[in-house]
Amino acid sequence: MDLKNITRRVAGAFIAAATTATLATGAFADGHGMDMSGKTVEWIIPFSETGGSAKWANFYAPLLSEALPGQPTVVVKFMPGAGSTKGANWFQKQKFEDSEGTVIFGSSGSTQFPYLLGDPRVRYEYGDWNVVLASGTGGVAYLPPELAKEMDGNDASALRDTDFIYGSQGATRLDLVPLLAWEMLGLNVEPVFGIKGRGDGRLMFERGEANIDYQTSSSYLKGVTPLVEEGTAVPMMSWGALDADGDIVRDPTFPDMPTFKEVCDATDGCESSGEKWEAWKAFFIAGFPAQKMVFLPAGASKDAIATYTKAFEKIKARDDFADISAKRLGKYPQMTGDKAAGALSSATEVPQEAKDFVIGWLKERYGVSLK
Amino acid sequence: MLATALPALSDAAALILQPMVLGYLILGVVMGLCIGVFPGLGGIAGLSLLLPFMFGMDPVLGLALMIGMVAVVPTSDTFASVLMGIPGSSASQATVLDGFPMAKKGEAARALSAAFASSLFGGLVGAAFLTVFILVARPIVLEFRTPELLMITIFGLSMVGILAGRVAIKGIVAAGLGMMIGTIGEGDSAGELRMATYDMPYLVDGLKLVIVGLGIFAIPEIIALLRQDRAISDRKPLGGGWMTGVRDWFANIWLSVRCSIIGVVVGVIPGLGGSVVDWIAYGHTVQTTKDKSKFGSGEVRGVIGPESSNNAKEGGGLVPTLLFGIPGSGSMAIFIGAIALLGSGDIEVGPSMLKNNLDITYAIVWLLALANVVGTLICIAASGGIARLTTIPFSLLAPFLFMIIAFAAFQSGQDIMDLVALFGIGLLGILMRRFDWSRPAFLIGFVLSNPAETYANQAVQIAASRFRKSFGEGIEYIFSPIVIVLIIITVISVVLGLRQAKTIMAEGAVESGAKRAPMVFLLAVLAYLLVAFIDAATIPDYASADRVFPRFVSGLAVIGCLILLAQMMMRPETHALFADREASDDSRHGLWSTLAWFAALLALTAVVGFVLALAVFLLTFIRFRAGRSWRFAILYTAAGIAFICAMAGVLNRDFPAGLLQDVAKLPWPLG
Incomplete structure (x- = not known):
């Protein structure tokens, strides 16, 4: 892109913002998909500019702009606060008629967990929204080499007399999944709270202060793979991925790594069935295979849903999509249409027993009450 | 290498x-x-x-x-x-x-x-x-x-x-x-x-x-x-x-x-x-x-x-x-x-x-x-x-600065409360400046x-x-x-540092005034610290990690306040403890009437939204406080609004909305 082009696009964005504002009440074509030319789509991300959701949205935004009919400007707008519940509550109040498809919302696992755990700040209802894309991811736990050596194949029981330190963002966040998994294996993991992002957790591991850690797939590929090559970190297990039947199988991004299910099966005292396992699985599904989703607000027209679904399908059909998405997002399903709806329901319709178990466990183990 | x-x-x-x-x-x-x-x-x-x-x-x-x-x-x-x-x-x-x-x-x-x-x-x-x-x-x-x-x-x-x-x-x-x-x-x-x-x-x-x-x-x-x-x-x-x-x-x-x-x-x-x-x-x-x-x-x-x-x-x-x-x-x-x-x-x-x-x-x-x-x-x-x-003349610069500051503050949380917090901390800043804290x-x-x-x-x-x-x-x-x-x-x-601090007046020399006002401010600070201390003490044991730090800091600060209070009772009112900028004031306008202008901008924003409030604020401020002609005031207001809208447009930022925006749907930038 040359210099002139940039100035033109900046100016264009400005003019577009001004004109959409004045023309927002104008009608658009009916029936045959929406024409969005000249409009500005605001993609609300309920986190700050610095997190994983920002990277995900920034990856998709320019592609979405090209794929939507009329090539509207797509801008990512950050609305951080209260661990994403602020932005989600705001989105719940949006009426489709007011924006007519120019406001979309990107949720994440951190939006799903407080919803599932009955956080008093949650005023939003996933059932009201219309999902148009669901992006999956995975996670990998890893150890320092001297501790990884103690594992007997997939049997982790030899690690039980080690004092583990783990840099954590908070027990009610996505960290719930690794913490519960390690506990099921009988490991004595003490979370050190107060870190600001998983990157800080990895740094703590690199400094030798933490001796167990986990990263989501893309951060693992970027930040931990070099450590593994250097020999200062060894992968322990992945959380796995879901197959079509809803069973946990090996993560396609890490086919050589055992899943937590395999490690659990090989370790005495850890069972991949029963209440605890079901609770872990439910929260894993809520947090990873459908971690990030794009929504249209309540009351969206069929037209708008179809337009966005088609646009995301068009992005997936790009020749270079496999290549560019594998680098930024990892090899995970990017689901649209019925698949996205299926992912949404498995992520948000968690059995009451699983919720009760986790709420009770959080209270008992970490003294966290969400009232 | x-x-x-x-x-x-x-x-x-x-x-x-x-x-x-x-x-x-x-x-x-x-x-x-x-x-x-x-x-x-x-x-x-x-x-x-x-x-x-x-x-x-x-x-x-x-x-x-x-x-x-x-x-x-x-x-x-x-x-x-x-x-x-x-x-x-x-x-x-x-x-x-x-x-x-x-x-x-x-x-x-x-x-x-x-x-x-x-x-x-x-x-x-x-x-x-x-x-x-x-x-x-x-x-x-x-x-x-x-x-x-x-x-x-x-x-x-x-x-x-x-x-x-x-x-x-x-x-x-x-x-x-x-x-x-x-x-x-x-x-x-x-x-x-x-x-x-x-x-x-x-x-x-x-x-x-x-x-x-x-x-x-x-x-x-x-x-x-x-x-x-x-x-x-x-x-x-x-x-x-x-x-x-x-x-x-x-x-x-x-x-x-x-x-x-x-x-x-x-x-x-x-x-x-x-x-x-x-x-x-x-x-x-x-x-x-x-x-x-x-x-x-x-x-x-x-x-x-x-x-x-x-x-x-x-x-x-x-x-x-x-x-x-x-x-x-x-x-x-x-x-x-x-x-x-x-x-x-x-x-x-x-x-x-x-x-x-x-x-x-x-x-x-x-x-x-x-x-x-x-x-x-x-x-x-x-x-x-x-x-x-x-x-x-600062009366021409100030409304512009208020505009920028209010806009910048709002960007941090995109909440009308940002403006309230700004005002609250601003008031604290004014008092700290006055009493040389x-x-x-x-x-x-x-x-x-x-x-x-x-x-x-x-x-x-x-x-x-x-x-x-x-x-x-x-x-x-x-x-x-x-x-x-x-x-x-x-x-x-x-x-x-402590040995040298006495010679360094980080904010210029301040004369001492009467005893009452500095004492009242000290008591207000003490009251907040005490409330914070008690508030921290109510945090239950299982969350003690969130309790230790605020208790420790507020405890120390309360002790500091009590020492200051004792000193204030014993020292004469010419002592540096009673520093008060109002004591040697050459200002033409009162503190509260000046602050009221800013407060009015914020209050009006809460009612009609930022841009409309800004228009009223700029116009009246330039006309009445700065004493310029209506023509000048209108030009100034137009330039100010155009500037802030252009900036918000380019950066794709919103303005604070008021009650009006809750009931009526207005086009950007008003809504």
Whole structure:
């Protein structure tokens, strides 16, 4: 892109913002998909500019702009606060008629967990929204080499007399999944709270202060793979991925790594069935295979849903999509249409027993009450 | 080592030295200058603006554009610090202390050019240092574990000693109050609420630095100048001032060298970044200056020190960003995200950066240096003209500043409560200024409150686990050689600082007045601290990690308050304890009537939304308070509204909405 082009696009964005504002009440074509030319789509991300959701949205935004009919400007707008519940509550109040498809919302696992755990700040209802894309991811736990050596194949029981330190963002966040998994294996993991992002957790591991850690797939590929090559970190297990039947199988991004299910099966005292396992699985599904989703607000027209679904399908059909998405997002399903709806329901319709178990466990183990 | 570095260096030079790349760099610099000039807007806002264009862009061109923008923010934010007494960003908090008094004395151009020369030099020293250091940085950075980070935070806090003012305990209480304001909201360790409830979601997230910085420094200064109703400087600007500034810098070049190195070194450490650098540099400057009497009333060394360090810090901040993939600041976080979008995503920030992309790494370092040169030259060229702003009657400048400040504050949380918080902290700032409580000490406390608490909790927890293994291992963890050195430096700095503090009036001399008003303010501070102490005490045992820090700090601050109270009862009212600016006041307007204008803008915003409120505010203020004609007022209002709308439009930001916007749907920018 040359210099002139940039100035033109900046100016264009400005003019577009001004004109959409004045023309927002104008009608658009009916029936045959929406024409969005000249409009500005605001993609609300309920986190700050610095997190994983920002990277995900920034990856998709320019592609979405090209794929939507009329090539509207797509801008990512950050609305951080209260661990994403602020932005989600705001989105719940949006009426489709007011924006007519120019406001979309990107949720994440951190939006799903407080919803599932009955956080008093949650005023939003996933059932009201219309999902148009669901992006999956995975996670990998890893150890320092001297501790990884103690594992007997997939049997982790030899690690039980080690004092583990783990840099954590908070027990009610996505960290719930690794913490519960390690506990099921009988490991004595003490979370050190107060870190600001998983990157800080990895740094703590690199400094030798933490001796167990986990990263989501893309951060693992970027930040931990070099450590593994250097020999200062060894992968322990992945959380796995879901197959079509809803069973946990090996993560396609890490086919050589055992899943937590395999490690659990090989370790005495850890069972991949029963209440605890079901609770872990439910929260894993809520947090990873459908971690990030794009929504249209309540009351969206069929037209708008179809337009966005088609646009995301068009992005997936790009020749270079496999290549560019594998680098930024990892090899995970990017689901649209019925698949996205299926992912949404498995992520948000968690059995009451699983919720009760986790709420009770959080209270008992970490003294966290969400009232 | 040299064998890998040299070819990479020449590769990097080949990457950078192309007309296209330099063109993009200059474009980035100009955009960065335009954004950085406004307080509260900095690298984050600017980079967000560029992000949509990064996808698939040629990596070197994209880097040139982004680095150009990021590099000049700590240079251009000096304008606000020096000319208006508003810290443009956390990097130039300390510049305000001497820069603004210089502007008041008519030496704005001198202060600016000294600052820019120092910035340039700092940026270059930073880049030179990095060129060598980056090859060996990784293992060194990994030596800075939690206890080391905690010690650096404490060292930063020890600068309170120097900035405490004439009554040391007052400074310590001010810092304690700042720390307590910093603990408001959800605790980092166990998520317990401190001085907040879920019924007020705004407080749960805590107060943002932008709001506290603007409230504690900017609002009191603006209100004070507005009450005097004259220009910032009542003297003619000194002719040819900018050459003097460059000469001042050259005369203090060794100070500049030392502060630049402080900047790089502190910047390298992930997790602390910019918030302490300028204070440490300022503290160092004061300690190494023989005649300390002029600090706070316009000592040029007080500008050179912090400004040398804050640009050098940007270079240092690249180390954690590039080598660990861990952003040293908010803008660096976006920078990392943007790099992933460049080209075909080949550049991976993180541990593999040195191995696979050493040429790009060096290109980044030297683009940074180059951007500093370009930015500084533009700024120095403009400083003579821009310094004339200080001669404009302040009643014309103030409404514009109120507009910018309210807009900037709103961007931090996009909540109407942002404006309420700004007003509240502003009021506190006004009173602290009036009674000569150290506002820098308060701000240091606020900024370092969170790192101090988090690192302390983490260090204790990890140390406990080490001690369980063996006593020796625990001791080794806590008292590493780096920690011991830092402890020694801190102790020396506190002792020297307290001894010298009496001669340093960080905010100018203040006369003493009657007993009653300072006492009432002290009692109000004491009351808040007591409430905070009791509030912290109610946190249950299982969440004790969120309780210890606020209890400890508020406990100390309460004791400090009680000592002050006892002293106040015994001392005569001429004592420095009873400092009160109102005692020797030459203002033309009352405090409350002036503040009411700002309050009215906020109240009206809550009803009809920001843009409509702004129109009414600008029009009536210019017509009635500034006493200009209707014609002038209308033109001023139109220009002001057009300006703010253009800025919000380009940056894609919203305005605060009021009740009106709840009932009626209005087109942007009104709705």
